[in-house]
Amino acid sequence: MADVIKKATRESYGEALAALGEKYDNLYVLDADLAAATKTGIFKKKFPERFFDCGIAEANMMGVAAGLAATGKIPFASTFAMFAAGRAFEIVRNSIGYPHLNVKIGATHAGISVGEDGATHQCNEDIALMRTIPGMTIINPADDVEAKAAVEAAVKFNGPVYMRFGRLAVPVFNDPATYKFELGKGIKLRDGKDIAIVATGLMVSEAIEAAKVLEAEGISATVINIHTIKPIDEEIIVEAAKATGLVLTVEEHSIVGGLGSAVCDVLSAKLPTKVVKIGVNDEFGHSGPAVQLLKQFGLSAENIVKTAKEAVAAK
Amino acid sequence: MDATIKKQLEITACKVRLGIIEGVFNAKSGHPGGSLSIADLLTYLYFAKMNVYPDKPDEPERDRFVLSKGHTAPALYSVLAERGFFDKNELKSLRHIGAMLQGHPCITIPGVDMSSGSLGQGISAACGMALSGKISNNTYKVYTVLGDGEIEEGQVWEAAMFAAHYKLDNLVAVVDNNGLQIDGKISDVMSPYPIKEKFEAFGWHAIEINAHDFDEIEKAFNEAETVSGQPVVIIQKSIKGKGVSFMEDQVGWHGTAPNAEQYEQAVSELNAKLKELEG
Numbered sequence: 001m002a003d004v005i006k007k008a009t010r011e012s013y014g015e016a017l018a019a020l021g022e023k024y025d026n027l028y029v030l031d032a033d034l035a036a037a038t039k040t041g042i043f044k045k046k047f048p049e050r051f052f053d054c055g056i057a058e059a060n061m062m063g064v065a066a067g068l069a070a071t072g073k074i075p076f077a078s079t080f081a082m083f084a085a086g087r088a089f090e091i092v093r094n095s096i097g098y099p100h101l102n103v104k105i106g107a108t109h110a111g112i113s114v115g116e117d118g119a120t121h122q123c124n125e126d127i128a129l130m131r132t133i134p135g136m137t138i139i140n141p142a143d144d145v146e147a148k149a150a151v152e153a154a155v156k157f158n159g160p161v162y163m164r165f166g167r168l169a170v171p172v173f174n175d176p177a178t179y180k181f182e183l184g185k186g187i188k189l190r191d192g193k194d195i196a197i198v199a200t201g202l203m204v205s206e207a208i209e210a211a212k213v214l215e216a217e218g219i220s221a222t223v224i225n226i227h228t229i230k231p232i233d234e235e236i237i238v239e240a241a242k243a244t245g246l247v248l249t250v251e252e253h254s255i256v257g258g259l260g261s262a263v264c265d266v267l268s269a270k271l272p273t274k275v276v277k278i279g280v281n282d283e284f285g286h287s288g289p290a291v292q293l294l295k296q297f298g299l300s301a302e303n304i305v306k307t308a309k310e311a312v313a314a315k
Numbered sequence: 316m317d318a319t320i321k322k323q324l325e326i327t328a329c330k331v332r333l334g335i336i337e338g339v340f341n342a343k344s345g346h347p348g349g350s351l352s353i354a355d356l357l358t359y360l361y362f363a364k365m366n367v368y369p370d371k372p373d374e375p376e377r378d379r380f381v382l383s384k385g386h387t388a389p390a391l392y393s394v395l396a397e398r399g400f401f402d403k404n405e406l407k408s409l410r411h412i413g414a415m416l417q418g419h420p421c422i423t424i425p426g427v428d429m430s431s432g433s434l435g436q437g438i439s440a441a442c443g444m445a446l447s448g449k450i451s452n453n454t455y456k457v458y459t460v461l462g463d464g465e466i467e468e469g470q471v472w473e474a475a476m477f478a479a480h481y482k483l484d485n486l487v488a489v490v491d492n493n494g495l496q497i498d499g500k501i502s503d504v505m506s507p508y509p510i511k512e513k514f515e516a517f518g519w520h521a522i523e524i525n526a527h528d529f530d531e532i533e534k535a536f537n538e539a540e541t542v543s544g545q546p547v548v549i550i551q552k553s554i555k556g557k558g559v560s561f562m563e564d565q566v567g568w569h570g571t572a573p574n575a576e577q578y579e580q581a582v583s584e585l586n587a588k589l590k591e592l593e594g
Contacts, residue, residue: 028450052446052481060439060473067443070422070429072375073450075443090433091470095440099422099430 005144006169009202010108012147013165014039017076017106019148021047024074024155030065032058032079037167038108040078058083062091062103069101074155077103081110081164085126096160097133104154105162110140111252112280112297113168113202115290122285128257130162131230137183138230140164140251140259142204145174146227149181157183166252168290170202186233188240192220194312196240199250200226200259203278203299207250210304217305219312229259234266241273246315248276248308252299255279276311278304316533320363322592324529327397328358329589332558333582334393334406340578342389342410345418348568350390352493352526352553353460357394359532360458369399372425378455379444381429383437384462384491385419386570391427392416400426435468437461438488442478445486445546460489464496466507472517478546479518486546487539488519491526493555495566514548526553559584 021027021043033056035041044051054061058079065077077084084107085092096103107126114122130138137159141147147165154161189204190211199207204225211221222240226232241247247267249260260277267273280297294300298307316324331354339345361367365378382391389409396403401415401424408414415424419432428444431437441459448455461471478486490510498504507513511521520542524531532551539547555569556562559581573581 050450054477055473055480057470057473057476059435059470060442060477063436063439063470063474064443064446064477066429067381067440067445068447069443070440071379071444071447071453073447091436091439094430094433095436 004171006171007144008167008169009141009144009147009165010039010167012144013106013108013151013163014042016148016151017043018046020152020155021050026072026074027155028052028068028073028075030054030061030075030077032056032061032083034079038078038106040106058088059091062088063095065103066095066099066101069103075103076106078106078108080121081107081123081126082121085129085162086123089129093133097136100135100159102158103160106165107162108165109167110164111166112285112293112299113166113252113290115167115293116287118287119284124254124280124285126164127229127253127259128261131257131262135159136230137161137228139228140201141227142201142225143170143174144172145176145179146181149179150227153181153183164201166202168202171205173205173208181227184228184231184233186236187225187227188222188236189225190221190223192222193244194220195246195248195308196222196224196244197248197250197304197308198224198226198237198240198259198263200229201252203250203252206299206301207304209301210308213301213305214308217309219308221308226259229262232262232266234270237263237266238270241267241271246274246311248278248304248311250278250304253279254282256282276307278307316530321529324358324362326589326592327362328355329585329592331358331390331393331397333585334396334403335389336559336573336578336581336585338389338392338406338409339572341407343572344410345389345572346386346570347389347572348495348555348562348565349384349462349491349493350387351557351559351562352555353387353390353491354558355527355529356460356489356532356551357390359529361394361398363533364536365458366455367398367426369426372400376453376455379428379441379457381437381441381457381459382420382431383441383459384434384465385432385437388418388420391420395426434462434465435470438471438474441486441488442474442483445478445483446481448485449481449483457486458489460491463490463492463494463501463507463510464504466490466510467505475514475517475519482544483546484543487536487549488546489549489551491553492550493553495555495569497569499566510550518545520545520547521550522547523550523552526551527557558588
């Protein structure tokens with residue numbers, strides 16, 4: 001097997017902005033003193049006149065983005081997920097969500113895979129928070145190819161969008177030649193009959209690996225990539241639940257309010273089905289290398305395999 | 316200021332105050348005190364200063380206005396109605412179920428440039444609009460009004476830093492210094508003083524005026540236009556509840572609606588004033 005290329009989706013974000021800057025002269029980028037980390041620095045280097053540093057002041061940055069959008073610009077407000085969704089939540093809700101302004105929020109360093117910085121910076125709550133804002137679109141891309149496509153889709157879409165990117169380099173499994181991003185549409189990566197694994201973000205590649213192992217052990221698993229968490233693709237989830245009768249959600253986010261909850265919301269109303277959730281279990285993270293942390297918190301192909309086997313056995 | 320224009324502005328401000336009372340009374344809730352304290356300012360802006368187009372409220376080159384102290388929406392709505400953005404009858408259904416006029420400004424209302432009401436946020440949006448104008452060489456100006464209690468919010472000072480850093484000289488912020496906030500005198504609750512020196516330290520050009528004197532208001536806005544390379548703040552010393560005798564300088568009228576008797580008295584006082592002005 002050829003070496004798998006790995007890349008952090010924050011890199012994809014910065015590169016996509018720089019590329020789209022050529023095509024869309026109305027695209028502006030804001031950052032809050034983290035351009036080197038969020039990778040908006042790539043855009044800044046190419047389009048310095050369209051980049052505005054807001055300093056360490058995320059609340060104001062979100063408001064400035066709202067003002068830019070209210071006067072016809074397409075601003076990308078960028079910072080870590082913790083500050084974009086956490087600190088600035090109420091500004092995002094009231095100054096961007098309520099007036100439904102065309103602001104794009106690029107939230108990097110999401111989840112436990114922030115690693116060594118520890119709990120204060122490991123945002124496992126952002127999807128839950130953003131889901132509660134009416135009219136907010138939430139995208140959590142799985143790899144470089146999907147992340148870049150998502151950024152372009154966000155530019156083309158009129159309305160507020162929250163995009164979630166990671167710090168850790170993750171496998172690039174989508175083929176840029178054939179990959180097609182459709183906002184609000186899940187992607188079925190594998191068809192199975194025993195269990196449906198519904199994953200998002202960097203857990204999608206782990207789910208694919210897990211499905212291969214499960215197959216070798218006689219369990220046939222569907223794998224669905226939900227890149228758009230809101231609005232969620234109800235149809236693909238209901239269909240997978242119908243075909244397998246058992247759903248396993250996998251996300252690098254709290255099990256409270258994230259993908260797992262969104263899937264439960266759909267199924268409890270449309271097709272009550274047993275859902276097992278893998279995510280961060282209502283606890284804070286801690287310092288450590290990202291890969292080790294992911295394993296420790298059960299965010300790995302191994303744990304997906306183990307959990308899926310138990311769930312199938314209990315069927 | 317030309318005496319005829321000044322008289323006309325005083326007449327309009329009186330009508331705006333009547334609209335505020337009408338709105339808050341019919342809503343049976345809302346914020347009359349801080350609305351009345353900015354009635355003269357908003358009258359000046361919408362009738363003597365800003366380029367706005369009631370028949371084309373979304374005209375791209377219009378001047379922008381953000382009511383950062385959004386709870387005083389009755390003042391904004393009343394002035395917009397008076398200026399012809401929508402029917403004055405709308406004021407009677409302020410805050411009612413299904414009404415156009417929400418408790419706090421909402422961007423979907425004709426003439427409202429930004430939703431606001433959660434304190435400290437409007438000035439940031441105003442900064443974004445001003446930055447946008449600078450980027451695209453637009454000629455429009457951006458005006459925003461903050462409460463003196465509102466500037467206790469940290470976000471205001473993030474925005475203040477931003478506006479000076481990006482030299483937003485197309486932005487004028489007004490601090491309505493009526494000295495009262497819900498829990499009492501601002502100097503007792505959490506003093507934001509000295510206001511002028513604070514903004515100056517943040518790189519703003521600051522002007523202090525009497526909020527209820529159109530000559531001073533005009534002079535301040537004219538001075539603002541001569542300032543280049545920095546944002547301007549006008550700190551207007553105002554009287555909360557201005558124009559209705561029993562509401563003046565009374566903290567209790569921050570967020571209380573008048574009862575029927577108080578409504579009658581307020582309306583009769585303002586009508587008497589109007590009659591006197593119209594001579």
